[in-house]
Amino acid sequence: MTKIAFQPAGDPMSEENLEKSLYSPVILSEVEALSGTQLARELALTYPGDMARVGGVKRGKRDEQLREWEKLERGDVVLFASGDEVFLSGTITHTIQSKELARELWSEDDKGVTPECIYFIDEMNKQRIPRETINRLCGHEPDMPWDSFTVESERASANVLYAFDLESQVYFPLVPEDEYKRIVQSFNPTEPVDASRRALMRKEEGFLRNQLFRGRAMAECAICGRTYPTQFLVAAHVKAWAECSTEDRLDFENVAIPLCKLGCLELYRRNYVTVIDERVAVTTAKVDSADLRAFLTRIKGRVCTWWRGSEAYFEWHTEHGSFY
Numbered sequence: 001m002t003k004i005a006f007q008p009a010g011d012p013m014s015e016e017n018l019e020k021s022l023y024s025p026v027i028l029s030e031v032e033a034l035s036g037t038q039l040a041r042e043l044a045l046t047y048p049g050d051m052a053r054v055g056g057v058k059r060g061k062r063d064e065q066l067r068e069w070e071k072l073e074r075g076d077v078v079l080f081a082s083g084d085e086v087f088l089s090g091t092i093t094h095t096i097q098s099k100e101l102a103r104e105l106w107s108e109d110d111k112g113v114t115p116e117c118i119y120f121i122d123e124m125n126k127q128r129i130p131r132e133t134i135n136r137l138c139g140h141e142p143d144m145p146w147d148s149f150t151v152e153s154e155r156a157s158a159n160v161l162y163a164f165d166l167e168s169q170v171y172f173p174l175v176p177e178d179e180y181k182r183i184v185q186s187f188n189p190t191e192p193v194d195a196s197r198r199a200l201m202r203k204e205e206g207f208l209r210n211q212l213f214r215g216r217a218m219a220e221c222a223i224c225g226r227t228y229p230t231q232f233l234v235a236a237h238v239k240a241w242a243e244c245s246t247e248d249r250l251d252f253e254n255v256a257i258p259l260c261k262l263g264c265l266e267l268y269r270r271n272y273v274t275v276i277d278e279r280v281a282v283t284t285a286k287v288d289s290a291d292l293r294a295f296l297t298r299i300k301g302r303v304c305t306w307w308r309g310s311e312a313y314f315e316w317h318t319e320h321g322s323f324y
């Protein structure tokens, strides 16, 4: 599940580094330490505008901050703290340990130390959250100071993430295929949806998103065919998730499609649209809104490139919808 990290950023050097690489993004193609690396190729997919925001942490005298930084995963949320409040938040997209990159971005302090534990961060948002509130939500003493980079446990993080709606809908933990299969096979529909079950559902969703989007910042909606930033797209089950068998969910290459939040996701879930014999079909029921009718007319008959392989799931949806 998603974790939160505290990044103290009140001292002058931190403020200077924030200015250099967080408030003003870094131009990726100009960073020599990244040139030709696998990371550069991955970053180019996530940041097609060639600009990304970067933060760093020193490893610490006894590697204590390095060990905290190593806990970070994609989708975790960094809270930047100064004085008695969190003033900025952002979502981790990539991490790398590199002195070379750190020196190039921020140089060194007077002891020759550089923040080599590096993270790339998106979805930056201004915040004004009192330290006391966060400490209480995490189960700490209200006046506990934040003097070093710390990553909270998943359990302690959950209350803060939900209270301030910080969990990313774009960046999810990277889940390997065998872990996804284990999650699907261990699923028990009679179990209550508690925090650990939510964590598994988030991993399942993250795996499907990664399958569909593969780190790309833009992708095409399966129904309307428009290209949107992936934050406006959902990895939607062609056959309703709750109705899927274990075998259906293991068929991850065919059971999920990208649907846009700008309309198609709701239209599909509410059975206003489906796909029949490769083409988008729309409801034959009366639609009172002229604007909605116009939209449905526009997408009707489009060829859906996701049909092949997913026929049985679309057929389930069409039959279940029963309006066509």
Ligand SMILES: [Zn+2]
Pocket: 221, 222, 223, 224, 225, 226, 259, 260, 262, 263, 264, 265
């Ligand atoms: Zn769409």
